[in-house]
Amino acid sequence: MTITGATRLLAIIGDPVAPLRSPAVFNAAFERLGHDMAFVAFQIKAGDLECAWPAFVAMANLDGLVITMPHKEAVLPLLAALGPTAQLTHSVNTIRRRADGAFEGDMFDGEGFRDGLERAGHPPRGKRILQVGCGAAGTAIACALARAGAATLTLYDSAAARLEALTALLHAHFPETKVQAGHPDPRGFDIVVNATPLGLRPGDPMSIDASLLSPSQIVADVIPNPEVTPLIAAARAIGCATTTGRDMHEGQARLAAAYLGIKGWDV
Structure with missing residues (x-):
């Protein structure tokens, strides 16, 4: 690739x-598709986004941004408009520049996760699901699972306020799905979801007790790197089917590429 x-x-x-996997995935796609585009990463600490934002707005050759933690909620007041899922979840993971030069954004974490599950042969419709983690990505995932027809959705988060807020949101917008607060005990569920950052760093504890899993269950993790987290490794050792952060990431990338107007995307 020549820049x-x-x-x-x-x-x-x-x-x-x-x-993060996004720079490698997007740049490989640009080279394969023959697009004169490049994808880079900027490390911006929590609390510094508002200070950095005017520089992004001023970069006339910057067409869009992918947003990851800890900025998915903090970016909201900096945008000119929000898409429907961003309005529902109060978080954003993809931003594009409008014709007037301003930025607008939407959220594809949840639908990317659902897409990864379904492409792996595990549609959530009618399933009993345990989800651990109710942050920005977890909120989007829970909404996508409810929208896709999950029968029951049991939620757990160590922060009670996040758990209560997500439960209320789902009750209001997805009454067909039975939603309840619970505990990180995977017994009795069809699909078990880790939507926390646990597994991202070496030495992280697991978000659930993997010894309580059974081979008939599907275990899904949102962590993209390492792809095989300790939770995924333990689930596979038990005989569970799994989906990884890579499956979610590829689903997100397909949706984000369409939103950003990147033609020919087939990852």
Whole structure:
């Protein structure tokens, strides 16, 4: 890939950025598709986004941004408009520049996760699901699972306020799905979801007790790197079917590429 003064730019912003897969995935796609585009990562600490934002707005050759933790909620007041899922979940993971130069954004974490599940042969419709983690990504995932027809959705988060807020949101918008607060005990569920950051760093504890899993269950993790987290490794050792953060990431990338107007995307 040769970068010139005419190359259009996309970027991902977050902290940390070293484990992120997006630069490699997008740049490989641009080279394969023959697009004169490049994708870079900017490490911006929590609390510094508002200070950095005017620089992104001023970069006329920057067409869009992918947003990851800890900025998915903090970016909201900086945008000119929000898409429907961003309005529902109060978080954003993809931003595009409008014709007037302003930025608008939407959220594809949840639908990307659902897409990964379904492509792996595990549609959530009619399933009993345990989800651990109710942050920005967890909120989007829970909404996508309810929208896709999950029969029951049991939620757990160590922060009671996040858990209560997500439960109320789902009750209001998805009354067909039975939603309840619970505990990180996977017994009795069809699908078990880790939507926490646990597993991202070496030495992280598991979000659930893997010894309580059974081979008939599907275990899904949102962590993209390492792809095989301790939870996924333990689930596979028991005989569970699994989907990984890579499956979710590829689903997100397909949806984000369409939103950003990248033609020919087939990842």
